Amino acid sequence: MRDFSQLQHPCGNCGFQDQSLWQPVSGALLPTLNRGFNRVPLETGQILFGQGEENTGIYCISKGLIGMRSCQGDGRSTLLRLGYPGEIIGFRSFMAGQPHHTEAQALIPSRVCMVPRHAVRQILDRSPEVLGRLADRCIQEIDRSHAHIIAAATSSNTERLSDLLAKLLQIHGQDYADGRRMELPLSRADLADLLGIRPETLSRVVARLASNGPYTIRGREVLLRS
Amino acid sequence: MRDFSQLQHPCGNCGFQDQSLWQPVSGALLPTLNRGFNRVPLETGQILFGQGEENTGIYCISKGLIGMRSCQGDGRSTLLRLGYPGEIIGFRSFMAGQPHHTEAQALIPSRVCMVPRHAVRQILDRSPEVLGRLADRCIQEIDRSHAHIIAAATSSNTERLSDLLAKLLQIHGQDYADGRRMELPLSRADLADLLGIRPETLSRVVARLASNGPYTIRGREVLLRS
DNA sequence: CAGTTGCACTGACGGTCGTCAAGACCGACG
DNA sequence: CGTCGGTCTTGACGACCGTCAGTGCAACTG
Numbered sequence: 001m002r003d004f005s006q007l008q009h010p011c012g013n014c015g016f017q018d019q020s021l022w023q024p025v026s027g028a029l030l031p032t033l034n035r036g037f038n039r040v041p042l043e044t045g046q047i048l049f050g051q052g053e054e055n056t057g058i059y060c061i062s063k064g065l066i067g068m069r070s071c072q073g074d075g076r077s078t079l080l081r082l083g084y085p086g087e088i089i090g091f092r093s094f095m096a097g098q099p100h101h102t103e104a105q106a107l108i109p110s111r112v113c114m115v116p117r118h119a120v121r122q123i124l125d126r127s128p129e130v131l132g133r134l135a136d137r138c139i140q141e142i143d144r145s146h147a148h149i150i151a152a153a154t155s156s157n158t159e160r161l162s163d164l165l166a167k168l169l170q171i172h173g174q175d176y177a178d179g180r181r182m183e184l185p186l187s188r189a190d191l192a193d194l195l196g197i198r199p200e201t202l203s204r205v206v207a208r209l210a211s212n213g214p215y216t217i218r219g220r221e222v223l224l225r226s
Numbered sequence: 227m228r229d230f231s232q233l234q235h236p237c238g239n240c241g242f243q244d245q246s247l248w249q250p251v252s253g254a255l256l257p258t259l260n261r262g263f264n265r266v267p268l269e270t271g272q273i274l275f276g277q278g279e280e281n282t283g284i285y286c287i288s289k290g291l292i293g294m295r296s297c298q299g300d301g302r303s304t305l306l307r308l309g310y311p312g313e314i315i316g317f318r319s320f321m322a323g324q325p326h327h328t329e330a331q332a333l334i335p336s337r338v339c340m341v342p343r344h345a346v347r348q349i350l351d352r353s354p355e356v357l358g359r360l361a362d363r364c365i366q367e368i369d370r371s372h373a374h375i376i377a378a379a380t381s382s383n384t385e386r387l388s389d390l391l392a393k394l395l396q397i398h399g400q401d402y403a404d405g406r407r408m409e410l411p412l413s414r415a416d417l418a419d420l421l422g423i424r425p426e427t428l429s430r431v432v433a434r435l436a437s438n439g440p441y442t443i444r445g446r447e448v449l450l451r452s
Numbered sequence: 453c454a455g456t457t458g459c460a461c462t463g464a465c466g467g468t469c470g471t472c473a474a475g476a477c478c479g480a481c482g
Numbered sequence: 483c484g485t486c487g488g489t490c491t492t493g494a495c496g497a498c499c500g501t502c503a504g505t506g507c508a509a510c511t512g
Contacts, residue, residue, distance in 0.1 A: 136322070145374075
């Protein structure tokens with residue numbers, strides 16, 4: 001269905017290599033991330049940055065859905081987490097001065113704005129208080145990790161899949177007729193990775209959700225029943 | 227064995243209310259946390275701050291072991307995570323300007339140095355780059371959360387208990403004869419909370435570890451076999 | 453001293469998961 | 483049109499966990 005063959009290499013096709021797109025920013029960082037820098041459109045499957053690449057800045061997800069993937073040496077990749085609109089990615093490796101330790105890929109048509117490394121530095125030099133807001137993002141991420149841990153310990157897989165589908169429908173369902181239907185932007189294997197279970201188990205969870213829960217999944221088609 | 231009756235209230239007995247203990251700090255924050263501010267000794271069971279209290283500063287664990295506990299309305303409490311020497315706690319609520327959402331309690335005799343809120347502000351005004359180091363701590367916490375998630379998904383309960391005991395022995399075992407024995411600083415319920423399982427299951431994991439693993443636990447006595 | 457309380461361990465049962473294996477479905481390709 | 487390969491599903495089996503209930507033990511209490 002999708003042809004990712006020409007999209008495999010991150011820097012050749014991500015649209016961020018054109019520095020003419022970058023504009024200087026004055027004032028606080030976060031409010032201007034969607035204004036001062038052009039938002040670059042990404043097609044489904046397009047890669048923002050690859051695992052092990054040098055950090056070249058921070059990215060603010062303006063629209064769409066980004067998958068953060070960890071690739072093992074043997075070619076197998078694991079979908080670690082999702083990036084939703086409004087979130088900033090790449091901040092961790094930016095602060096730590098380390099290469100990206102995950103790959104970021106657009107799972108649906110998305111828009112992302114990238115603030116290059118030197119611009120972030122410039123902003124922080126001029127307005128140190130901006131770092132406080134970035135720290136806020138950091139804290140949000142910690143909270144989310146904690147919520148993830150608690151959710152894994154308390155709620156069932158069926159509930160977690162249901163919550164995930166609700167979130168995806170909220171983001172991606174608007175592109176369809178009535179917001180109660182969408183094409184699932186993830187493979188079964190990726191879904192299983194996100195929930196921390198095996199694909200076979202996921203298949204049973206999907207069946208359980210179809211009989212007891214509000215969602216029906218047939219192939220890539222997701223339906224929210226009344 | 228232990229009498230926590232007079233230690234229940236945090237502010238009355240934590241040693242931090244004496245502002246004469248606090249000294250101004252010049253230069254970077256983190257290197258001075260163990261120098262510029264007095265390290266206050268804490269007895270086992272003593273409470274640094276309670277859930278819902280206003281944040282009065284950040285704490286650096288200099289020695290010992292701190293338990294971060296979440297208390298529900300019905301009186302039940304859940305041990306969420308442990309604070310090890312070198313770690314900073316209270317940073318999250320400091321940055322967010324919110325009350326502490328967990329209670330912090332010394333699980334073994336510990337030393338903690340507290341940097342009061344106004345001093346942190348003063349330091350950050352004078353040396354904005356210090357915030358970067360605090361952000362580093364933030365990132366470490368994110369990494370640890372991710373590691374926790376991955377560990378929960380991949381390794382078995384027996385392995386996770388084994389790893390936890392190794393870490394505890396490394397910190398607390400030095401207080402005993404040969405570092406291969408210690409008094410477990412956690413109840414079975416707290417241990418189960420940390421591993422995300424029920425106490426009954428923990429009991430079986432302990433039995434499994436005694437027959438197949440390197441640790442024997444009898445009551446509060448932990449033994450590392452050759 | 454008996455009774456109570458709190459904590460830890462054990463057993464039985466049902467449910468879910470991981471693993472292995474087999475089958476179903478579907479698009480690609482010759 | 484048939485074959486191939488990949489993805490998804492289904493079944494059977496064993497292992498583990500959560501729940502419930504019961505037991506043993508130690509400390510405390512009147």
